[in-house]
Amino acid sequence: MKRILQSVLFVMLLVGITACTEELDFNQFDDLEATPTYEAGIFYLEAPEDIINLVSGQSVFSQNFNFDAFSSDIFSDRVIDGVITYVVENTTSKELNITIEFLDENENVTDTEFFSIQPAPTAIIQREITYGDSGESIDIIKTLSTIRVSAENLGNNTSTSNLPEPLITLKSSGKFRVRLK
Template sequence: MKKKTFNVLLLSVLLSAFTIACTKDIDFNQIDDFEVTPVIESSLIFLDEPANQFLEDGVEISSVQDSVLVEIFKDAFIKEHLVKAEFVFETTNSINRGIELRIDFLTDSNIQLHSFSFAVEASSTNTPTIFNYTEVFENNTLESLFETGKLLFTLNLKPGPVINENTPGSIKLKSKGIFFLNIDNTL
């Protein structure tokens, strides 16, 4: 019984101390200055293909395409708070052929809104050649991003030695999107 009384007494003293402790006045108008600026990263496309993957029935394919549907840019929250977007690409080429990668931003009805491309040199010794590229969207260029429904990736092999089953090397591509948001008290 003494132990229970002591615990109740101790709890009462602690609660009293917390309720009468000194506190600073709270300024609820500070919510007007509320602002959060999160940065979100997302993987876009990944490719790791040996040279002989550019053959179809023993014949060289000089161009490969793939597309990704994207609906996130049409979201009202994203449209209101996205202030900048960066698309970052790291390409590694160890094939004795140069390559060009083209990225097209298309509407749902395949109308081109934005496009960019970059080239990566051939690797005559089959040692990896690494190339980095970043495309930035901000201010007026964000508008084309907001209307994008599909990303079309086109990889073209530049002229050079013919590729066969025994051609050494590979092409690797890593990419990500970095999205900068600004969320303030207008929610």
């Protein structure tokens, strides 16, 4: 009896295994469409008010940052669209103009963002720039090689904010959809 029960269980197991399988389709990869979203910080800058006061003239800061991450083939050939978010906070007594320029590898300006910042107390400025079908050309992102940031002090070099540790802060991040294949 034990042998018959084992035989019946073996046959049922064999039927169950073959009933639950289907032919493998190795062409499924061709049908796969995966577009993950990647998000990362791009830059973070801050300048304390006492440093701004040390600079004579209007130009407080001007710097080029090499940024080839977007122009690498693995990203630029697959990026679909995205958003760059800028956040500016001013707790200084200074009125400032901030300009952010995107440059390609030939140093041609492909995009510019301009911020006119009032002295503290001001609200935090947040701006989102869309690239792709619903915004600016995605080619701006694909060819980005350098980011130029400059700031001008439209105020004076003696005033001081009454807020603790006054400074101007500028940060940005990017969020982009990318095709995997």
